[in-house]
Amino acid sequence: xxxxxxxxxxxxxxxxxxxxxxxxxxxxxxxxxxxxxxxxxxxxxxxxxxxxxxxxxxxxxxxxxxxxxxxxxxxxxxxxxxxxxxxxxxxxxxxxxxxxxxxxxxxxxxxxxxxxxxxxxxxxxxxxxxxxxxxxxxxxxxxxxxxxxxxxxxxxxxxxxxxxxxxxxx
Amino acid sequence: xxxxxxxxxxxxxxxxxxxxxxxxxxxxxxxxxxxxxxxxxxxxxxxxxxxxxxxxxxxxxxxxxxxxxxxxxxxxxxxxxxxxxxxxxxxxxxxxxxxxxxxxxxxxxxxxxxxxxxxxxxxxxxxxxxxxxxxxxxxxxxxxxxxxxxxxxxxxxxxxxxxxxxxxxx
Amino acid sequence: xxxxxxxxxxxxxxxxxxxxxxxxxxxxxxxxxxxxxxxxxxxxxxxxxxxxxxxxxxxxxxxxxxxxxxxxxxxxxxxxxxxxxxxxxxxxxxxxxxxxxxxxxxxxxxxxxxxxxxxxxxxxxxxxxxxxxxxxxxxxxxxxxxxxxxxxxxxxxxxxxxxxxxxxxx
Numbered sequence: 001x002x003x004x005x006x007x008x009x010x011x012x013x014x015x016x017x018x019x020x021x022x023x024x025x026x027x028x029x030x031x032x033x034x035x036x037x038x039x040x041x042x043x044x045x046x047x048x049x050x051x052x053x054x055x056x057x058x059x060x061x062x063x064x065x066x067x068x069x070x071x072x073x074x075x076x077x078x079x080x081x082x083x084x085x086x087x088x089x090x091x092x093x094x095x096x097x098x099x100x101x102x103x104x105x106x107x108x109x110x111x112x113x114x115x116x117x118x119x120x121x122x123x124x125x126x127x128x129x130x131x132x133x134x135x136x137x138x139x140x141x142x143x144x145x146x147x148x149x150x151x152x153x154x155x156x157x158x159x160x161x162x163x164x165x166x167x168x169x170x
Numbered sequence: 171x172x173x174x175x176x177x178x179x180x181x182x183x184x185x186x187x188x189x190x191x192x193x194x195x196x197x198x199x200x201x202x203x204x205x206x207x208x209x210x211x212x213x214x215x216x217x218x219x220x221x222x223x224x225x226x227x228x229x230x231x232x233x234x235x236x237x238x239x240x241x242x243x244x245x246x247x248x249x250x251x252x253x254x255x256x257x258x259x260x261x262x263x264x265x266x267x268x269x270x271x272x273x274x275x276x277x278x279x280x281x282x283x284x285x286x287x288x289x290x291x292x293x294x295x296x297x298x299x300x301x302x303x304x305x306x307x308x309x310x311x312x313x314x315x316x317x318x319x320x321x322x323x324x325x326x327x328x329x330x331x332x333x334x335x336x337x338x339x340x
Numbered sequence: 341x342x343x344x345x346x347x348x349x350x351x352x353x354x355x356x357x358x359x360x361x362x363x364x365x366x367x368x369x370x371x372x373x374x375x376x377x378x379x380x381x382x383x384x385x386x387x388x389x390x391x392x393x394x395x396x397x398x399x400x401x402x403x404x405x406x407x408x409x410x411x412x413x414x415x416x417x418x419x420x421x422x423x424x425x426x427x428x429x430x431x432x433x434x435x436x437x438x439x440x441x442x443x444x445x446x447x448x449x450x451x452x453x454x455x456x457x458x459x460x461x462x463x464x465x466x467x468x469x470x471x472x473x474x475x476x477x478x479x480x481x482x483x484x485x486x487x488x489x490x491x492x493x494x495x496x497x498x499x500x501x502x503x504x505x506x507x508x509x510x
Contacts, residue, residue: 011298011465011466011468012467012482013486014467043475126471128182128295128296128469129297129302130299130311130469135213141183142182142183143183144183152335153334158333158335160332162488162500163491163492164492167507169333170335179502295351295502296351297352298352298465298469300466300481301466305383311352312353315351315353315354318503322505
């Protein structure tokens with residue numbers, strides 16, 4: 001039997017990470033934070049440090065910008081919850097490489113269907129603003145939308161967070 | 171008695187078209203797909219072809235980028251559901267012409283109130299990102315917001331789609 | 341005992357101001373409209389005039405682009421509801437000055453916890469589009485997200501408006 005899969009969506013600074021962290025804490029399991037962020041500039045360093053401070057202690061951390069599937073397989077266990085924060089950064093990292101994006105999505109959802117322990121995935125809603133001028137940004141939000149649909153389809157629970165408040169979509 | 175009016179809103183690649191298509195299929199009526207898209211470049215061609223492939227068979231299709239009201243009047247019938255996909259592209263097409271936009275909105279809502287058959291209208295939520303720099307984009311999202319309010323007011327049902335999951339707003 | 345605090349969020353032209361105005365009218369109290377907008381160009385002048393026309397009569401109005409806290413303290417009373425429209429413009433005005441933004445947020449939430457009369461605060465959701473290119477826009481949406489979380493935490497009721505339709509988040 002596979003572990004429970006939870007998708008937590010929300011806009012920028014909507015409180016989605018905190019909500020996901022609380023879900024992980026309430027599980028009572030040991031907690032692994034799988035960070036997809038890479039600190040390639042100072043703004044990003046500050047964001048990562050802020051997230052770590054907000055998260056508090058009681059977490060193991062592993063950083064993996066691209067190989068999400070393998071990292072999940074290596075660390076998943078029945079008595080451990082993994083929090084992936086966040087899918088949109090993973091997608092952004094993927095898009096700087098040359099992997100076929102949709103293949104990676106299929107591999108991820110297939111892997112999520114086989115892991116022994118629970119996984120909570122955090123992702124940014126990016127598709128509810130004006131159509132971006134820039135081709136790459138349009139491709140990014142199309143990919144993000146498809147990824148969210150695919151994860152939501154296999155997820156046991158899906159939440160949307162606004163102003164720190166949750167709506168259960170599934 | 172007029173046909174049932176349903177508005178389906180959602181962000182980019184949120185699954186709103188598929189949700190709307192399923193509503194049309196579940197109606198058991200004959201189905202007309204009213205496409206407002208014009209394939210003026212390769213990216214658009216790909217998007218349109220992808221939508222057609224996703225939609226599958228069992229649909230008649232009519233393409234009308236601008237004259238939405240007349241096309242609805244010509245094709246509406248008690249035993250046929252019309253799916254308009256999507257209002258934001260129609261608005262975008264309108265804005266390249268010189269019709270007064272708010273007048274067109276009034277005509278559309280008036281027409282919707284008189285059609286014999288059901289209509290499902292799909293539209294993109296575009297107003298929940300940062301204020302766009304560009305005047306035209308600001309005008310576009312203001313118009314889109316007003317249009318959604320006007321259609322929602324006369325609609326029998328309104329849905330918001332996120333990651334393929336629906337919330338019923340009305 | 342402090343007055344009731346209500347936060348009304350929504351995208352551009354979502355009908356959030358009208359929803360908030362109706363809440364104020366339904367309170368049966370005397371009504372003060374606290375406008376944070378400054379008419380620094382013609383587009384803004386038109387938007388402000390349009391809002392005033394939509395609002396109708398029966399309102400006192402005070403304009404204060406920056407000193408929100410003091411203006412609330414000066415005008416709050418048990419028999420008067422204050423409608424603040426909107427927080428995002430206030431934030432935008434703050435960011436052109438040199439006050440420390442997070443300090444201003446703390447002062448505002450502290451003040452809201454002590455006012456005798458009810459306050460309805462309207463704000464724009466701006467965090468659900470693509471990440472903006474521009475550093476200032478990213479800082480703005482981060483601040484806006486944090487502000488919404490902080491107000492939502494102390495609020496008695498929080499609504500999200502889409503196409504003129506409300507969802508109660510709290």
